[in-house]
Amino acid sequence: MKELFNVGVGKAASTLSEIIDKKINLDVPDVRIMNMVRGKQELDVFLRQVTEGAAMVSSISFNRQLEGTVSLIFPAEKMHQFIDLCLNEEYSENNSLEFSDVDFDTIKEIGNIILNAIIGELSNTVHIPVEYTLPEVSVLQSARADLLVSDASYHLVLMMYITFNIEGTMIDGAIVINMTLRSLDEILENIDKIYGGE
Amino acid sequence: MIKVLIVDDSKFSQKITASLIGKQLDGVAFEFADDGEEGLEKFKSDHPDYIVTDLLMPKLRGQDLIERIKQVDIDAKVIVLSADVQSKVREVVRQMHVLAFINKPMNEAKAKEIAAIIGNGAA
Numbered sequence: 584m585k586e587l588f589n590v591g592v593g594k595a596a597s598t599l600s601e602i603i604d605k606k607i608n609l610d611v612p613d614v615r616i617m618n619m620v621r622g623k624q625e626l627d628v629f630l631r632q633v634t635e636g637a638a639m640v641s642s643i644s645f646n647r648q649l650e651g652t653v654s655l656i657f658p659a660e661k662m663h664q665f666i667d668l669c670l671n672e673e674y675s676e677n678n679s680l681e682f683s684d685v686d687f688d689t690i691k692e693i694g695n696i697i698l699n700a701i702i703g704e705l706s707n708t709v710h711i712p713v714e715y716t717l718p719e720v721s722v723l724q725s726a727r728a729d730l731l732v733s734d735a736s737y738h739l740v741l742m743m744y745i746t747f748n749i750e751g752t753m754i755d756g757a758i759v760i761n762m763t764l765r766s767l768d769e770i771l772e773n774i775d776k777i778y779g780g781e
Numbered sequence: 782m783i784k785v786l787i788v789d790d791s792k793f794s795q796k797i798t799a800s801l802i803g804k805q806l807d808g809v810a811f812e813f814a815d816d817g818e819e820g821l822e823k824f825k826s827d828h829p830d831y832i833v834t835d836l837l838m839p840k841l842r843g844q845d846l847i848e849r850i851k852q853v854d855i856d857a858k859v860i861v862l863s864a865d866v867q868s869k870v871r872e873v874v875r876q877m878h879v880l881a882f883i884n885k886p887m888n889e890a891k892a893k894e895i896a897a898i899i900g901n902g903a904a
Contacts, residue, residue: 594866602886670793685792692791695837696864696885703866712869715837717790 584770585614587708591701592743592758598700602693603668603749615742616767619732622740626728626759629744633658633755637680638726641694645702645713648769651762653702654731655694659722661754662690668749669693680722691720701758709773731759738764783899786812786829788820788846789862790838798833798862798887805896817841821849824857831880831899836863836870847877860895862887 617625630638639662642654657665659680666689667673682690695718706713723730732740741760746753785802789795792815799811812827814820818840824832832850836843843861850857861874864885871882880898883891 598886601888688791689793692793695791699864699866706867706869712867715865717837717839 584616587705587770587774588614588701588741588743588760590708591704592745594704595697595700596747598696599693599747602696603671613744617740617742619738619740622742622759623728623732625742626731626740626757629742629757630656630726630728633757635660638723639682639690639720640723640726640731641690641698641718641720642731643695643698643702643718644716646716647714648711649706649713649762649766651760651766653698653758653760655697655756655758656726656731657754657756662686664752665754666690668752680724682722687720691718694718694720698758705770709770710777711769711773732761738762739767783809783831784812784827784829785809785831785833785899786814786820786823786827788814788817788823788832788834788838788843790816790835794835794862794885794887798892801887801889801892802833802895802899804889805892806899809899817843817846820846824850825853831858831860833860833862833895836861836865836874844874844877847874847879851877860898862891862895 615625635658637659639657639659640654642652644652662682663679666686669689698718699715702713739762741762743758745758746755787795787798789798795813803809803811812823812829814823816839820832820834821841834843834846843863847859850859859879861879861882862885863882866884874882881894883894
């Protein structure tokens, strides 16, 4: 399972490199698969430590055979820098939590591309197609795990801590996948069928 | 003048797509639509030579837009530009007789690919 997501995150990093047109190093993520209670605790620790409470969250849901939501979480204060890098504009030293429609649109589209890379690669590997809902982006002033993984029908939380090193600019973030147990079973069954349980 | 209609719910993506293709080709006029429904209306009213469309959009999905466009003009020249990397989606969309299926993000190499299609297609 970890390898599956590592492939997707690697693809996402190279995709992001293409967008920003700069060399991006991505720390090999530590994929953790947890139940809801543990997952929420972990996520709360991350939100307190890395985002210091304010987070920008870009998410997309998927359904059909696999069902869940995947979110890309970054500290909101770093997002102006990230957006400037994406738009190839000079960084304006803006750490405010005010974002324009253009900022939201940019993050939504980049989140869409990165999250599609992760879930799409997973879908291709396990031969299970998914359908996406429209991507969403929001700034959570006091981000809590409850706001991100709140649906009781989802039982699993997969967390990947990522650090983007964009030519010396370090941005810590996380990818959180909130998925049903049935989806995990489907994935494992198909891995077994396709790869003989290797 | 070749008319290219870009259908994408992201202004960011519209801007980058038009800018990169525009650098590769002279004599191209771009029009934009923010969702599939608007894309269909503009296709019917403006008769673009080429349509570059996203798939995941509000109101009318890209797949449905292509289907509706092909009902109007079976020979309509459609290029898909989508973040969806699923091979199954690519396979289904390919069967709708699109000229190309290109994955986002847009970059210079992909813009050259689209420009070559448009350039060779002689609208």
